[in-house]
Amino acid sequence: MxxxxxxxxxxxxxxxxxxxxxxxxxxxxHGHMGSHYAIYFKRCEPADVVAHIKRAGVKRLVFAHHDALWGGLRNEKVWEMCCQFPEHLRMYVAINPHFPETIKEDLAKFDQWAPFAVGLKFLADYHRVAVTDKAYEYALKFANERGIPILNHTWGGSGFDGGPIMLEVTQKYPRAKFFIGHCLYGDWDYASRVVNETPGNVWLELTAIPGERGIIEMLVEMVGSERILYGTDMPWFDEFQGIGGVLSAKITEDDMRNILYRNAESILGKNW
Amino acid sequence: MKDCLFFDANCKLGAGAAGEACLPDVSALLSEMDYYGVDRALIRHTNIIKGALTSNEKIAEFLCDDPQKRLCGTWCILPSQCDEIPAPELFFSQMKAARVGAITLSPFEHRYVPCRLTLGKILDAAAERKVPVLLDAFAGRWTELYAFMKEFPYLTCIYLESIGKWGSDRNLRPLLENYEGFHIDTAGYWVPEGIRDLAEKYGAERILYGSGSPRYNHGNGMLQLRHNGLNDNDFALIAGKNLERLLKGAEL
Known part of the structure; x- marks a missing residue:
């Protein structure tokens, strides 16, 4: 051998x-927090999640709480969770298009939640509203004006956050920084297009992909490792599995470093 | 690292019919295994669903291309009534001669009901002889798997999932609790530190390292296992010793 x-x-x-x-x-x-109806989690509350990510050398986890995405928990409560673990937790303000008043109220507090709130989270497939729908306009304009990230759950073929929709919205809001969660899983052509046909405001985010044989290699080839971010859906997926998936990809160590930390630092700085 | 044996319980070899990802031959697989440091693999054919007997032949041919004997084969069974496979005694002796150590089945593609009427003869013999039965065909088909396990509660079997990525504890744990011979592999079981939780609850003997290759690479699950918080003994069992023990325990 x-x-x-x-x-x-x-x-x-x-x-x-x-x-x-x-x-x-x-x-x-790309993380979450709290229980989820579709799975048994033993470790899904902040203390356990932080203990796990620390073991794997993860400095920051940026997450949207499951219940905040469903509308049952206000983002302010999530901010309080971050305050308890200031060295490790950062949040995406969960945006549920079915609660327009909540969106306005929460985004009005965005600055108060610094440095913990770093961006917004859209989960269009689950909310069953396309990202191009008017219901997202307020949040999209907010992100565009400030140049902050939006982590989008995306999936190839979805009528809510699939390739054509994400291409349209990423082109329409060129100052917002779009993190394409799951890399438009399965629609690799559009994963490439949303990066290559936009003015530098789009990154592919890897959740659910590390470990799949040859996919990271293909994405690096298509868009360059400078446009790829690491994520795990924590507490869904083990950090060592995710990092192991990046390290197991047949790419250079420079590519690995770009994915695991350099790109995040180039977007958000070293002390965020 | 090499003081620990990695023996992959979940690995497909050969070209598929539908253009799916594949490792076409033994040399491609061994090269991948070497890249990640996997010592041995239990292989089944990618194209089992398109033919049990032809894929069994291909597996036998593949094993001839592996003089170092790092690979062990899996053959697919069929209902005994159509005489497509020989009686258990002869079938198992043919397996032994071909270096095949486990069996699998593909009832949904091969169009029969996986129950005592169809498979009783071969699976009762497998249970008695402790021949490992791979349950890859039941991946995600919980109702069918639960019914199957009720029919054959004494099998030495390994459930291989690797289709979904969401932890299936709500379905896996009742099977681990109720069937002593029920084992699982780790491919696609990405629950944070979840392997350790299962080992503590049901015993590390019930869990086997599986790569899920060629869909998954071999490496990601190795690092996950390495740092799951297992003690050295449990780590070694899951990485390779459990599969080695199950295959050695089969009376072919």
């Missing part, structure tokens, strides 16, 4: 295998 990736002296993979972390911080740009 050849020397495996985990045994290459001085490599990131070797560091992770031996120590569970490397010489850089990891930023997980």
């Amino acid at each position: 050849r020397t495996s990736i985990w045994e290459k002296p001085g490599s990131i993979a070797e560091a992770y295998w031996k120590q569970g972390h490397a010489d850089f911080p990891v930023y997980d740009m």
Whole structure:
């Protein structure tokens, strides 16, 4: 047998295998919090989630609380959770298009929630409202004026946040920073187009992809590792599985560093 | 690292009929295994769904291309009444001669009901001889799997999921609790530190490292397992010793 990736002296993979972390911080740009109707979670509250991400060398997890997305929990409560773990937790303000007054009230508090609120989260597939719908306009204009990120759940073929819709909205709001959650899973052609046909305001976010053989390699080839962010859907997926998926991809260590931390730092800075 | 055996319980080899991702031959698979440091693999054919007997032949041919014997094969069974596979005694001796250590089934594609009427002869013999039965065909088909396990409660079996990515604890745990011979593999089970939770609750002996290759690469699950918080003994069991034990325990 050849020397495996985990045994290459001085490599990131070797560091992770031996120590569970490397010489850089990891930023997980796609997380959640709290229980979810469709799954049993043993670890989904802030203390347990933070304990898990710390083990894997993750410096920051940016999340939207499940219940805030469903409309049962106000974003202010999520901000309070972040305040308890200021070194590790940051939040996306959950935007539910069925609650327009809540959107306005919460975005009015966005600045008060600094530095914990770093952007917005859209979950159009679950809310059953297309991102191009007027119901999102207020939030989109807000993000566009401020140049802040919007993490969008996206999925190939979706009539709510699929490729053509995301291409339209990313072109229409060129100052908002769009994180394409799940990389438009399965529609790799549009994943490439939303990056390559927009003015530098779009990044692909990897949740659910690390571990799939050859996909990260293909995305790096199509859009460049500078346009890809790391995420796990925490508490859905294990951090070591996700990081392991990036380290197992046949890409350069420079690409891995871009994905795991450099790109997040170039968007949000080193101290956010 | 190499003081620990990694033995992949969930690995498909050969070209599929529908252009799906594949590793076409033994050398491609061994190259991938070497890249990630996987020592051995239990292989089944990608194209089982398109033919049990032809894919069994292909698996036997693949094993001839593996002189170092890093691979062990899986053959697909069919209902005994149509005489497509020989009686259990002969079938198992043919498996042994071909270096095939486990069986699988694909009832939904091969169009029969997976129950005692159709499979009783071969699966009762498999249970008695502790021949591992891979339950990849039941991935995500919980109603059918629950019915199957009621029919064959004493099987030594391994449920292979690797189709979905959402943890299936609500369905897996009742099976682990109620059927002593029910095992699971780790491919696609991405629950944070969840492998350790299952090991603590049901025993590390019930869990096997699986890559889910070729859909998944071998590496991501290795790092997940490495840092799941398991003690060294449980880690080694899951990484490879459990599968080794199950295959050695089969009386072919």
